Amino acid sequence: xxxxxxGIVGCGMMGQEHLRNIALLPDAEVVAIHEPDAEMRKRAxxxxxxxxxxxxxxxxxxxxxxxCILVASPNHMHLGQLEEIAALRxxxxxxxxxxxxxxxxxxxxAALRAGCRAPIWVAMEYRYMPPVAHLLREAAAAxxxxxxxxIREHRFPFLRKVGDWNRFxxxxxxxxxxxxxxxFDLMRLVAGCNPVRVMASGGQSVNHLDEVYDxxxxxxxxxxxxxxxxxxxxxxxxxxxxFAEGSRYQEEIxxxxxxxxxxxxxxxxxRFWPAHLGPAPTPQLIVSPREPAGPRVLDVPVDPLLxxxxxxxxxxxxxxxxxxxxxxxxxxxxxxxDDGWWAVAMGKAAQISxxxxxxxxxxxxxxxxxxxxxx
Numbered sequence: 001x002x003x004x005x006x007g008i009v010g011c012g013m014m015g016q017e018h019l020r021n022i023a024l025l026p027d028a029e030v031v032a033i034h035e036p037d038a039e040m041r042k043r044a045x046x047x048x049x050x051x052x053x054x055x056x057x058x059x060x061x062x063x064x065x066x067x068c069i070l071v072a073s074p075n076h077m078h079l080g081q082l083e084e085i086a087a088l089r090x091x092x093x094x095x096x097x098x099x100x101x102x103x104x105x106x107x108x109x110a111a112l113r114a115g116c117r118a119p120i121w122v123a124m125e126y127r128y129m130p131p132v133a134h135l136l137r138e139a140a141a142a143x144x145x146x147x148x149x150x151i152r153e154h155r156f157p158f159l160r161k162v163g164d165w166n167r168f169x170x171x172x173x174x175x176x177x178x179x180x181x182x183x184f185d186l187m188r189l190v191a192g193c194n195p196v197r198v199m200a201s202g203g204q205s206v207n208h209l210d211e212v213y214d215x216x217x218x219x220x221x222x223x224x225x226x227x228x229x230x231x232x233x234x235x236x237x238x239x240x241x242x243f244a245e246g247s248r249y250q251e252e253i254x255x256x257x258x259x260x261x262x263x264x265x266x267x268x269x270x271r272f273w274p275a276h277l278g279p280a281p282t283p284q285l286i287v288s289p290r291e292p293a294g295p296r297v298l299d300v301p302v303d304p305l306l307x308x309x310x311x312x313x314x315x316x317x318x319x320x321x322x323x324x325x326x327x328x329x330x331x332x333x334x335x336x337x338d339d340g341w342w343a344v345a346m347g348k349a350a351q352i353s354x355x356x357x358x359x360x361x362x363x364x365x366x367x368x369x370x371x372x373x374x375x
Contacts, residue, residue, distance in 0.1 A: 002328040004028040004273040007066035009057050009072030009081055011035040011044035012162050014096060017310035018072055019047040021317040024194075024309060025324060032063045038163045057081055061089040068327045071095040074165045075172050079105055082112055082120065090118035094323045097123050098181045099340035101173030103264035103348050103368055110371060113337055120341030121323050121333035126182040126251075126314035127189065128322075130285035131264040131300040135253060138235040139190065142287050143257025149190055149236040152252045153185045155208040155268055158220060159196040167211060167218040169351075175240070176219040176354070177347035178203065183238050184228070184346035185339060190255065194342065194369070197361040198349035205364035206243040226350045238350075245272065248281055264300070269311035283313065338370045 006022060008015060011033055019342045022028050030048040034057055035041040043054060052230045060069070069091050070229060071081050079100040101120050102110055112120075124131055139146055157165055158179075165171045172178035188194065202224025211218040222242040229235055250268035254261060269272070273280040283302065288295040306314030325331045345368035349360035360368075 002027075002067075003065050004324045005031045005065050006070055006325045007032045007034075007060035007063060007068070008044075008051075008070045008072065008188075009034050009060060010071065010096075012037070012072070012074075013045050013159065015040070015070075015072035015180040016043055016047060017312070018070055018314055019044060020309040021306075023318050024305065024317055025320055028166070028320070028324060028329070031065045032060045034060050040162060048328040057084055058088060061085065061091070063271075066091070067324070068092040068094070068105040068121040070145050071361055072163070075178060076101045076165070076170070079108060079112070082116075083108065084125070084295040084336075086112060086116040086118075090116060092119045092121070092323070092327050094121045094123060094320070095340070097185075097340065098173050098177050098344045098347070099337065100344055101177060101344075106368070109337075109341055110117040113341075113370070118125075119326050119333045120337045120340075121326060122337065123319060124182055124185045124343065125312045125315035125319055125337045126186050127335070128237045128318040129266060129313040130318075131266050131285055131313070132186070132253065132317075133318075134285050134298075134300050135255065135262055135264045136190070138285075138287070139255045139262050140261050142262035142289070143255055144259030145257045146190055146234055146255045147258070148254075148256045149187060149234065150239070150254045151186065151237070153180075153183070153250060154172050154241045156272060157222065157242050158246035159300040164213050164237045166332040167208060167213060167220055168216070169219050172220065173344065173347065174351040175242075176200065176224060176226065177344055178220075179242075180226070180238060180240060180350070181223075181340075181343035181347045184350075185239075185335070185343040186253075187228055188230075188339070188342055191230040191232060191234045191236070193234075195228045195230050195349075195365065197230075198226065198346060198353055198365065200352070201222055202226070202240070202354040221354075224350070224354060225374075228346065242345070251319070259291075260287065262287050266313060270307055271311070319349070323375075335355045
């Protein structure tokens with residue numbers, strides 16, 4: 001297999017998780033890193049001691065050995081950095097979610113899609129969590145065809161990031177983009193088609209209410225309900241609460257069809273589990289047929305080595321393993337630029353709906369979404 005040699009842009013909390021998981025891959029190494037914050041740069045150097053530290057993205061791209069790029073910078077920087085990569089040296093890119101943050105930049109994303117020949121894989125880790133992947137594999141057989149999908153995330157508040165960039169909607173795209181684009185991607189993946197209506201209610205109720213940075217009050221939301229209707233008639237719902245860190249499971253996903261229900265329960269990061277309660281919960285898959293009635297419970301343990309490498313139940317490792325195939329063998333990305341664009345469009349539609357009290361549908365939704373390719 002062709003060696004995978006990463007250039008990395010951004011090594012904050014998520015970038016460091018990527019470094020730990022890249023270190024577990026065979027035939028992969030980190031060649032160069034650009035991280036402007038001194039403390040984060042120091043931590044990245046400890047995780048990848050053989051990597052060269054670069055002063056800019058352009059310097060990373062100048063390393064001849066680099067044959068792929070990971071973008072793990074703050075959200076509002078992603079699109080500009082993708083444009084710079086496309087202009088200077090087109091290499092396969094794994095870019096953290098969200099793909100972009102401002103709906104007014106849709107024209108820039110369209111130009112990137114038209115002009116970039118190298119593959120772009122948008123990081124959507126929930127697809128790759130072992131219990132969620134298990135649900136996706138078995139959902140059709142267990143349900144007889146999914147009609148309703150519910151995703152509940154009850155978790156801890158937003159963590160501190162360098163410069164507190166994640167406290168403001170202008171930097172993150174808003175909670176329903178920043179935090180929830182994973183879930184909208186998952187909904188669309190399960191449906192196998194695009195949304196036609198998005199309705200939401202959300203806001204800032206508990207967290208960050210008294211946080212002020214350089215005279216500006218944090219405006220990031222901490223809870224929401226979102227309902228999405230799809231072209232094929234499937235309905236999906238997201239329930240988000242970011243002041244529920246006392247929960248046993250962080251994510252609970254259920255899919256229901258005419259013949260039964262399948263669900264998975266996913267614990268949060270092990271480092272946040274209360275030590276006095278003993279070992280953290282094991283992820284579960286539960287299949288509940290209508291006939292014969294009665295749930296069947298299956299534990300879906302995650303390799304402890306992968307749990308120790310990050311906060312996302314091993315998904316970062318599996319994502320990189322897939323991306324390595326793109327770099328080494330020329331395979332197509334499993335999560336495309338259009339997938340990433342749709343996830344942002346759905347999150348933006350939810351933000352708009354919650355702010356206006358109106359469903360986003362028809363032309364308003366199409367304006368946010370990728371234009372249909374022609375030719």
